[in-house]
Amino acid sequence: xxxxxxxxxxxxxxxxxxxxxxxxxxxxxxxxxxxxxxxxxxxxxxxxxxxxxxxxxxxxxxxxxxxxxxxxxxxxxxxxxxxxxxxxxxxxxxxxxxxxxxxxxxxxxxxxxxxxxxxxxxxxxxxxxxxxxxxxxxxxxxxxxxxxxxxxxxxxxxxxxxxxxxxxxxxxxxxxxxxxxxxxxxxxxxxxxxxxxxxxxxxxxxxxxxxxxxxxxxxxxxxxxxxxxxxxxxxxxxxxxxxxxxxxxxxxxxxxxxxxxxxxxxxxxxxxxxxxxxxxxxxxxxxxxxxxxxxxxxxxx
Ligand SMILES: Cc1cc2nc3c(=O)[nH]c(=O)nc-3n(C[C@H](O)[C@H](O)[C@H](O)COP(=O)(O)OP(=O)(O)OC[C@H]3O[C@@H](n4cnc5c(N)ncnc54)[C@H](O)[C@@H]3O)c2cc1C
Ligand code: FES
Numbered sequence: 001x002x003x004x005x006x007x008x009x010x011x012x013x014x015x016x017x018x019x020x021x022x023x024x025x026x027x028x029x030x031x032x033x034x035x036x037x038x039x040x041x042x043x044x045x046x047x048x049x050x051x052x053x054x055x056x057x058x059x060x061x062x063x064x065x066x067x068x069x070x071x072x073x074x075x076x077x078x079x080x081x082x083x084x085x086x087x088x089x090x091x092x093x094x095x096x097x098x099x100x101x102x103x104x105x106x107x108x109x110x111x112x113x114x115x116x117x118x119x120x121x122x123x124x125x126x127x128x129x130x131x132x133x134x135x136x137x138x139x140x141x142x143x144x145x146x147x148x149x150x151x152x153x154x155x156x157x158x159x160x161x162x163x164x165x166x167x168x169x170x171x172x173x174x175x176x177x178x179x180x181x182x183x184x185x186x187x188x189x190x191x192x193x194x195x196x197x198x199x200x201x202x203x204x205x206x207x208x209x210x211x212x213x214x215x216x217x218x219x220x221x222x223x224x225x226x227x228x229x230x231x232x233x234x235x236x237x238x239x240x241x242x243x244x245x246x247x248x249x250x251x252x253x254x255x256x257x258x259x260x261x262x263x264x265x266x267x268x269x270x271x272x273x274x275x276x277x278x279x280x281x282x283x284x285x286x287x288x289x290x291x292x293x294x295x296x297x298x299x300x301x
Pocket of ligand 2: 239240241242243244245246247248249250251260261262263
């Protein structure tokens with residue numbers, strides 16, 4: 001059916017032109033920088049996403065044709081040059097596949113922007129933005145928005161040691177002040193981000209806190225701010241599949257109601273999140289994840 005295949009070729013060409021206009025969505029890696037062992041900052045060509053993305057939203061990438069799809073936060077973008085910036089921590093098979101890409105190579109596909117914009121308004125008190133791991137990058141766009149809305153913004157970043165601290169200069173640029181903590185005291189103040197938060201709460205009027213990072217950190221921040229007239233937002237890293245509210249994989253309980261982190265969030269009121277359930281659900285596929293990583297290491301696929 002030569003005629004049909006010619007026609008379908010034409011339809012694909014026409015429809016891709018009408019959807020994408022003048023843009024080529026090829027998701028090419030434009031720049032790559034190692035921030036610390038197994039953690040990379042990438043600039044990825046994605047003009048349509050760069051045009052629309054807002055602070056707090058995220059993307060889902062598929063590094064290679066046969067890879068799983070993984071959600072990632074955005075730590076920056078350039079609307080004119082058509083790229084987005086992400087930080088990837090290679091913690092398992094798919095994130096490792098993504099980190100193995102080099103400049104000039106491409107991701108198979110990138111979907112976004114997904115999720116809702118972070119909550120931004122003028123507050124009567126300081127806004128404290130807390131990042132751990134990749135979360136240190138993820139808080140940057142919201143910090144910038146809060147500051148341009150006229151708020152006093154304090155950034156807090158923490159890591160196990162000096163070598164694992166990332167995005168300090170970039171965070172400093174969008175905050176009025178920043179506080180650094182390391183578990184071993186090799187940089188900033190010795191301790192956890194929660195110690196820095198306690199210090200800030202002891203000396204300033206805090207109106208709002210946003211925490212992005214490991215679940216125990218977000219849970220601790222939520223517990224510390226509960227009952228204190230402080231708004232507390234956390235960005236939930238539930239397991240996601242489609243990222244559009246259709247599959248139910250990312251369901252979380254917030255104030256006793258079932259919500260989809262990808263669609264209703266990812267930011268939620270931390271005082272109402274059922275963190276125990278989130279922790280259990282995150283571990284659901286641990287055995288399969290370990291097997292996938294083992295196979296990847298053994299066979300390189
Ligand atoms: C909204 C959102 C934003 C995120 N932003 C970033 C980011 O900016 N940078 C970054 O490095 N990581 C981010 N993550 C976490 C990242 O998606 C997981 O680390 C990644 O999916 C792990 O996949 P893997 O195959 O490499 O590892 P695996 O070995 O498969 O999993 C390791 C752990 O990652 C989590 N995970 C696995 N699959 C998924 C999935 N499909 N969705 C969510 N979590 C999963 C689980 O807790 C699992 O135990 C984000 C997650 C969410 C939900
Ligand atoms: S990832 Fe499928 S509903 Fe959220």
